[in-house]
Amino acid sequence: MQVADMASVLCENCSRLLKGFAVNLRTVCRVFRERVRDVFRELSHCTCFRIAPERTYLRTTQELHTLHHLYDDGANLLNQKSLQALSTLAASENIDLQMSAAVYYLHLSHHLTSPLPNTFVEPIMPLLLSTDPDVQKTISLSLVNLLIQNNVCKELVIEMGMLVPILELFQSGDATAQCHSCACVAMLASAESNRDAMLVDGIIPLLALAKSYDPQVQQNAAWALLYLTQSDWSTRILCEAGAIPVLVLLLQSSDSEVQFCSCSALCNIAAIQEHHPKMLSIGSHYLLKSLLILMSSSVQKNSAQACRCLQTLSNNVLMQEQLMELDCVLPLKALLKASAAVWTEPAITLLSALSAHPPNNDILISEGLVDEIGELLHHHRPSSVIIAHSCKIITNLCSSCMGQQAVMEGLCLSGLLRALLSSTLADETLLHVTSCLYHMMTLDPVKSQLLPTVTSEHVSRLVKLSGQIRNAQLSYNCAAIISTLEMSEEMVELLRPHYMSMSEYLLAFLQKKDVKFQQLVIITILNLKKDGDFSSLLANSELEVQLWKVHAQTEETRRLLQMIQPFSPSPVIP
Structure with missing residues (x-):
């Protein structure tokens, strides 16, 4: 029964009240309807109501049927009906439909476990060219995900012309769009064949975005620049476009990822010597x-x-001088104390490069570097890189009396002997250890300090390595150390158990055509003959027979040389 009908059977007062209620109710309903319409009109423009296709407002039954094809088979994301639907929706002028296609690609990017067929890549282009920024942001994010997972061929993206709309997003003024476009460029630049295309139109806007105040945009721009420094040609173009000052500025960023990317990019640039002057010309050693x-x-x-990065630059003598002026040793020493070798290795590599420049050595010694090296060698399990560069530093610093004194007073010598006994070191690392030890044995003050610390284990190790055949230089180094051992009573006792093994490697050395091995044998035998036991062993042995053969050959060579009259050395031809 309507309100008006009810009023006809009621008293005048009740009828009046009900009619007034009806008027108010119609007014309230009209206002409520208008407010609901306004609210949903605003909501329809928000991306929240565009993210899921089921929330998209469709205008025709045919469009609804097209979108339905995208979701009618949840197990098969890539079928012909889905492709047709995506192509139709992407080409539509209806922004809501375009968003539906973009969201479907976003769904694909999260669930796809195999490469996206080329035909499914094609609808991405019209979505990138959409007039709606939300569609562009959604599809560019989808493309980033697909590129990261290697579900889309990077070269195909470039061939289809997608780079142009991606680069246009740089200029959008929207931080999210810029972030997605930078990430796309970074992933596309990771394919070397694409870097040339990146450089044509992308460098200047990319450098501008690197200065953005938005951390995420800055981070992705730095990431893209890092990828572009992975080829010599693109690095050269970047530097010509002014990338170096921008990257140096990014080192001061408050974002650690931006710092890492910019520093890594500068490290790649520094690997090319021709860029050093430009890198070092930024005012006040910036x-x-x-x-x-x-x-x-x-x-x-x-x-x-x-x-x-500093180590890569350290081949430049001017840079070394500037570094020393800036008191670089203290922070480098701090890194040597790091618990992980991955942090210690770059520091000791740079210090090794600095120690190779003699003018730096007095400062390095006075800063206590020798003590730090000794500590490192006594570390539980120092890495091969640490051991190798420690040996180089010790050798370099011992070029002065002050360095030799520091080495004798510290733990370096015992550290070297400790490394010699390690069974886990590769031959390449042992080469550094034995080269350094041999150098120490040629320095009389250091030798006098080192000899008393040599044990039977050290002698056994040296003899064993001298006899190995896989690495001739390692054999030579170890045999050379043995040849310098003074035949004191204690040392003779250590050597005697190994005379037979030593005779074997000395015989092998004599049979080599390399003169330096033959000369080392003669020096060693001369030293060992100070012990009568070795002299007895040598008598009438195969080693002695071979020794006389070498002697006869040498005499014959000397006689033939004397026949050349007049004999004068020829000038050295460069």
């Missing part, structure tokens, strides 16, 4: 100061990367 500050970062991968 690059070196920034790298030294970053080297003290609490984020260890950044401090290690800064150290690698």
